Amino acid sequence: MAKYLLLKHYRGAPAAVNDVPMDQWTPEEISAHLQYMNDFAARLEKTGEFVDSQALSPEGTFVRYDGEGRPPVTDGPFAETKDVIAGWMVIDVDSYERAVELAGELSAAPGAGGKPIHEWLELRPFYGASPTISDSECLFK
Amino acid sequence: MAWRKFLDATRADTARRRREDRVEEEPAPGPAPAADDTLQLYFLCAHPSLTPSSAVALTLRAVGGLTTRQIAQAYLVPEATMAQRISRAKRTVAKVRFDQPGDVATVLRVLYLVFNEGYSGDVDLAAEAIRLTRQLARAIDHPEVSGLLALMLIHHARRAARTAPDGSLVPLAEQDRGRWDTTLISEGIAILQAALARDRLGEFQAQAAIAALHADAQTAGETDWVQIVEWYDELTRLTDSPVVRLNRAVAVGEADGPRAGLAALAKVDAALPRHTAVAAYLHERDGDLTKAARLYAEAAHQAPNLAERDHLTRQAARLNARTR
Numbered sequence: 349m350a351k352y353l354l355l356k357h358y359r360g361a362p363a364a365v366n367d368v369p370m371d372q373w374t375p376e377e378i379s380a381h382l383q384y385m386n387d388f389a390a391r392l393e394k395t396g397e398f399v400d401s402q403a404l405s406p407e408g409t410f411v412r413y414d415g416e417g418r419p420p421v422t423d424g425p426f427a428e429t430k431d432v433i434a435g436w437m438v439i440d441v442d443s444y445e446r447a448v449e450l451a452g453e454l455s456a457a458p459g460a461g462g463k464p465i466h467e468w469l470e471l472r473p474f475y476g477a478s479p480t481i482s483d484s485e486c487l488f489k
Numbered sequence: 490m491a492w493r494k495f496l497d498a499t500r501a502d503t504a505r506r507r508r509e510d511r512v513e514e515e516p517a518p519g520p521a522p523a524a525d526d527t528l529q530l531y532f533l534c535a536h537p538s539l540t541p542s543s544a545v546a547l548t549l550r551a552v553g554g555l556t557t558r559q560i561a562q563a564y565l566v567p568e569a570t571m572a573q574r575i576s577r578a579k580r581t582v583a584k585v586r587f588d589q590p591g592d593v594a595t596v597l598r599v600l601y602l603v604f605n606e607g608y609s610g611d612v613d614l615a616a617e618a619i620r621l622t623r624q625l626a627r628a629i630d631h632p633e634v635s636g637l638l639a640l641m642l643i644h645h646a647r648r649a650a651r652t653a654p655d656g657s658l659v660p661l662a663e664q665d666r667g668r669w670d671t672t673l674i675s676e677g678i679a680i681l682q683a684a685l686a687r688d689r690l691g692e693f694q695a696q697a698a699i700a701a702l703h704a705d706a707q708t709a710g711e712t713d714w715v716q717i718v719e720w721y722d723e724l725t726r727l728t729d730s731p732v733v734r735l736n737r738a739v740a741v742g743e744a745d746g747p748r749a750g751l752a753a754l755a756k757v758d759a760a761l762p763r764h765t766a767v768a769a770y771l772h773e774r775d776g777d778l779t780k781a782a783r784l785y786a787e788a789a790h791q792a793p794n795l796a797e798r799d800h801l802t803r804q805a806a807r808l809n810a811r812t813r
Contacts, residue, residue: 371805
């Protein structure tokens with residue numbers, strides 16, 4: 349099994365095929381979309397492949413240490429930041445191919461006009477645990 | 490109708506007497522001896538030296554008897570994290586000496602927090618909060634404990650009507666009032682009535698009175714908004730919270746028209762959560778659909794949770810579809 353992160357972007361991914369902001373959809377189209385997302389997660393729970401799913405608020409703050417005895421510096425949100433994460437789903441699947449298949453299904457969620465959004469989702473593999481019996485034993489053990 | 494009149498009369502009496510009774514409003518220290526241990530435990534678990542999240546966790550563990558795993562699941566944190574939070578809280582309160590009477594207000598705030606988290610997973614936190622508040626009401630005779638219990642019961646009564654089958658939010662005005670639990674509402678109103686009769690008004694009784702006025706309306710159109718505004722005025726005097734003033738602006742919008750509501754809203758800090766959502770609603774009522782749609786979309790962007798975000802996006806979509 350291998351864990352993958354499916355990342356959805358508010359901003360930073362290439363434009364979707366069916367790229368219409370949600371507030372321009374009809375209320376029924378919004379309901380259909382949310383239903384699809386819920387059903388997708390529920391189905392992965394049933395197949396034993398679902399790990400976690402969270403959504404993020406669009407606006408965040410940058411923070412850094414500013415030296416001993418001083419409060420941290422906060423700044424942003426920055427208009428020029430290219431990449432804004434909207435949320436993620438973590439899946440635990442048998443293969444890279446399965447992860448791609450599921451990401452494709454998620455990207456097919458219906459949008460404006462009831463047609464698939466075809467949005468770009470980013471698929472990122474987790475670093476796995478170091479295996480006890482390794483194929484490259486001479487290299488790492 | 491009788492209930493509305495009773496509330497109105499109570500509020501008038503209370504307003505008249507409030508200032509001279511200020512000092513006596515606080516309950517006499519010293520709970521009923523039989524309930525001492527239970528009460529002491531509530532005070533300990535809600536001790537001011539604890540952070541709100543620690544107080545909530547400790548109350549659910551020590552008073553409620555939930556397992557650490559159940560509490561962790563309810564708050565969506567790992568069990569080990571919750572175990573640490575609870576044991577740190579226990580260490581903090583281990584040093585507490587009860588040489589002074591505990592403060593009921595701190596306990597009520599903790600129970601209110603538990604109730605407001607709603608529920609997730611297997612543990613129904615709202616029901617648990619009600620159970621703990623009932624138990625507290627048996628241990629101490631205090632009108633604000635009754636006020637909080639009444640508030641919880643009346644809100645809990647609306648739970649089934651508050652979400653659509655697909656999980657989306659149903660606003661109060663659109664709820665199927667036939668699905669409200671009338672048994673819980675009657676119980677809540679009876680408890681509130683007894684509390685108000687004692688003439689020691691507090692914020693939870695005032696909030697419960699507002700909830701009761703909503704519960705009293707057979708249809709949204711029959712809501713006594715004028716009296717609700719008056720209770721919000723009471724609440725403003727009791728707490729002077731910006732959130733109360735924000736909610737009051739909505740009530741003013743219903744009682745005196747959207748322009749009056751917008752004027753009231755103009756006096757509330759615009760940075761407050763849900764300010765934009767209220768502005769959108771009032772502009773829609775005022776007939777400015779384009780502006781309302783833009784504000785709904787902006788409010789969705791700032792929404793504190795997914796359910797509200799989706800609800801507000803739907804509102805924007807609904808208006809955009811009408812203005813196209």
